[in-house]
Amino acid sequence: MASLPTPTKEGGEPSESGNPQSPNGPAGSGGLQAGLKNRHLSMIAIGGVIGAGLFVGSASGIAAAGPAILLSYALVGVMVVFVMRMLGEMAAAQPTSGSFSAYADRALGRWAGFSIGWLYWFFWVVVLAVEATAGAQILESWIPAVPQWAWALIVMVVLTAANLASVASYGEFEFWFAGIKVVAIGVFVIIGLLAVFGALPGSDNAGSGFAHLTDTGGFLPKGPGAILTGVLLVVFSFMGSEIVTLAAGESSDPERAVSKATNSVIWRIAIFYLGSIFVVLALIPWNDPSIEKDGSYVAALNSIGIPHAGQIMDVIVLTAVLSCLNSGLYTASRMAFSLGKRGDAPASFARTNARGVPQVAILSSVVFGFVAVFFNYQWPDTVFAFLLNSSGAVALFVWLVICFTQLKMRGIILREAPEKLVVRMWLFPYLTWATIAMISFVLVYMLTDDAGRDQVLLSLLVAAIVVVISLVKESVRKKSGDRVEGDVKGAVE
Template structure:
């Protein structure tokens, strides 16, 4: 469970996407990742509190419903929007990571069509998820272990290099220490604004740690597992992200061509032979981990949606191993279609999906924070003994987290590169609101009872 949590945090965005933030904010990108990391730490603490007090299949989908239980319509809508937005996010991740994985494999297999490589990846990981939840856990454990080990090795070698303790026989170039922090226009060469815009861009890189609260419901001791895992990710997320970004900024000049591939360039500067080969393998592992997690998280959330009538009951079927087979296959079908569209119309349909899902992730986090705010007060009145993990400085830090996420959404409207993702994310939200209205008006009335079940998959 701990490795699943850490694996969810350390994604391909850290290894590749971080270059966008560094090129914009310069070495001050460290602050961008620190700000966003602190926000994610608060969200994880909130989820830890709710998951230990109310372990349930569907996690924050059920928490959103319970938080608004005093308003039947509000409860149904909060759950519907949270569940479907989360499902939408992860099925897009499945598609995006499949395409990315195929591109990475092409580095070693240039003569094999990328569509064939992508098809092979999604089929293999679909079969893994169909076998049992244990198979998912084992694969994710090893994927996460490789990523964590890679980061730890990078932190160790990078620290030796920056401190001047690393032999420079390979390159013949001595370490510049921390010169790159200020030697190319200053620590924040482009001013203060890019620091905050970088924090907006970095938000999606952290998304994924919350999977642990979904997976907790399928463990033998959900309360113990989620408590340990959430505490682990809280103490390590800033160390891995902020620590490695700090070293990258110290080793590679922020305005150099090498920053386009930050970790490859850093390893090359240190003198690691075959840096491109090594980093390609690590990034591929991160992509496969995200793909594996996407199939798992989307299927479990879709299964949870069926329990309340928010998704077709036909998707409730479980295999002998307790796996929601149909829910998994629905997510993969969306992935197959998206992969096809990425080649047929990459500048339209596929780009819409990529641009919209990051904003949807922020909306999910916002609903999680609001749910925790309401549920905490309810639990303090009715069952305070269940609050074995508590959000720090409640309710003040919860308000800080909500304000931070609203600030991100507002900031997106004023950042040229973020306006389209914001608009498309809002469009996706509006579509879901309309879908809820149709479902409520013409479908079977939604189940409005508060979530009290703790029965989990086999």
């Protein structure tokens, strides 16, 4: 049976050598180990789509669009489903820790893999600072005797230690973090629906049915344009869905894990995003002041008489923050590892210890995370604001690259190993091009928004710098290769 070749460096050296243990090679020889169990990957796939932004950011979306925010979530959800289907097609055929960066390297060119890999790493390093600070704020409110910076340091150190121990440690932490998120939202949706239909009376809002979706200015109180405004506010809360395709490279059965994750993304988004936001909007009017004051989920819980709703939600948000921090460190380190394997990062990034852990890649990523945390405390409105804005549109860039990569990788897979095409993008290539058009439209529309404009322009600036670096690096590499080839030829003659 033919197997899909792995991407190679110039000269045919494998970028990530395979073995029966792991697609990334044996531990101790620069490879990762298959340390993630099926239950780890299942929960990473489910929890990866639930970011802290869903809990703390949904209030601003509801305020901007009213009940129509459901359409905003649905539009972005459809876009994410399509992107994940494309990524699943490639990842099932060739699971690797570099995921879309490694595929872009092969399908679009070395410059593409280098650029999107480093941009993605940069995005998650900044996320480390954001999540560490958010978690520290909650912990400080519980135990004020410990300063906020100390809490940020503690959570970073603990999760760094877990990632350094083994990939199984990361998987175990994420299994429980994601499990708490999933159970919390599931319980919220069930209790909320019981209240909506009058089976759980506890306040004036219980038993209201669907009335609140239209009784305060209609379903579109801010007009149709607010749907697009809502898209800008919610799109980035979906980032993280792709993590399972990176993690699959460290499982014993990556093809099955990717297929399962890709096929389940539709119901995950439907239940966790659309389902929970629907419950909030059905329980209380969209313009209820408590939504912005307390947060959408706390306001909904309070409306049906759930005691200590604020404290309960703080625990859930902290869990979501720690989950995102844990996965952010894992994701950044694995992307750095893959870049190192392909010669696009220091070679030390690609070295692993006896447990198959890329220690240098992890420590390098967390060091930059600590630097970003420092910037957040020292210069929050200047340096850190620049970091936030300059990484703000990277998620959309990543999704665009996945689309363009899949257009070419489909042909490569069919030509070299058609039996590996176990996951297929629907209506190829039409839905792929439609997704490209959707993402491009969102990017262009962001230029009309004051906050979005800064994110797009600064992200484009950083992306342009990284692309230029990659092109210069590739040019130097080719010239160096030409010189070596000329020297060898002269010596032979």
